[in-house]
Structures are given as C-alpha cells and as structure tokens.
Amino acid sequence: MNLQLPEAVNTYFAISNGDDPARLATCFHADATVIDEKRTHQGIEAIVAWQREARQAFSYRVDPVDASQRGERLSVTARVVGDFPGSPVLLKHLFALTDDQIRSLEIAP
Template identity: 60%
Template sequence: MNIQLPDAVTLFFEISNGADPSRVADCFAVDANVIDEEKKHQGIKAIESWQRQVREAFSFTVTPLSASSAGNHLTVEARIVGDFPGSPLELDHLFVLKNDRIQSLEIRP
C-alpha cells in the first residue's frame, strides 16, 4: 500500500527502518517528546538515544499500513516485524505535527 505521509513522518519511518538516528533533528521539533512502551523521551538527544537503543536491542522493520488525520494530528497504523517477543505487531503511531515537524509521538497497541 502506498500511503502519502508528511515528510517529517516519512523520515521518522526511514530512521525506524535503519537510517541514521542523528537525523531525528530533521523531523522532530527541538522540544518534541516520544512515548513508547510507557516511557517518555523528551528532546532531540533523548529521542536520538531512544532510536539507537531500540536498534541495538532488536532488528526489525516498520511498515505503515494506513493513515488518518484530523488537523495537526496524524494516526499511522504500522506493522513491526523483527526479532523481538510478540513479533509481528501492529501498533498505532499517534503524531502531533507543528511547523512541518513532529511535536509529539505516542506509540501504542
């Protein structure tokens, strides 16, 4: 399925799929936050560190399946397949966008 996503979100999924984690500064706002597995990562350095840690712990791919938006809120359902317990999973990625950047992201079942 070919889904049209904002550039910042497309870059996020590229990073999630193995692109250089230092590129989070190109898609997240400086004061952005991410909530994943009930843990909050605040700011570019913390988000980059989170991406590096996840990549070191597991090998996986993330494939967006569908997207819906309302205003600056975008929900992307994605399939994650890899060498982690419970694979594969389908998780919702709840983005809030501001000035063409990701202001916040929550990943949840």
C-alpha cells in the same frame, strides 16, 4: 501500500528502518516528546538515544499500513516485524505535527 505521509513522518519511518538516527533532528522539534512502552523521551538527545537503544536491542522493520488525519494529529498504523517477542505486531503511531515537524509521537498497541 503506498501512503501519502508528511515528509517528517516519512523521515521518521526511514530512520526507524535503519537510516541515520542523527537525522531525527530534521523531523522532530527540538523539544519534542516521544512516548513508547510507557516511557517518555523529551528532546532530540533523548529521542536519538531511544532510537539507538531500540536498534541495539532488536532488528525490526516498520511498515505503515494505514493513516488518518484530524487537524494537526496524524494516526498511522504500522506493522512491525522483527526478532522481538510477539512479532509481528500492529502499532498505532499518533503524531502531533507543527510547522512540518513532529511535536509529539505516542506509540501504542
């Protein structure tokens, strides 16, 4: 499915699928927050470390399958397939966007 997503969100998914994690600074605000698996990652350094840690732990692919927007909030459902327990899984990515960058991201089943 070809979804029309904001550039910052497209960049985030490209990085999630193996692109250079250093590019996270181009799509996230400097003080952005990511909540994933009940852990909070605050700021670019922590978000880059989180992304690298996930890539080292598992091989996976994230494919957005549905999206809806309400104001500055964008909800994207993505199919995640990889070598982790429970694969494949559908995960909801709730983005808060400000000034064409991601201010926050919460990932949940």
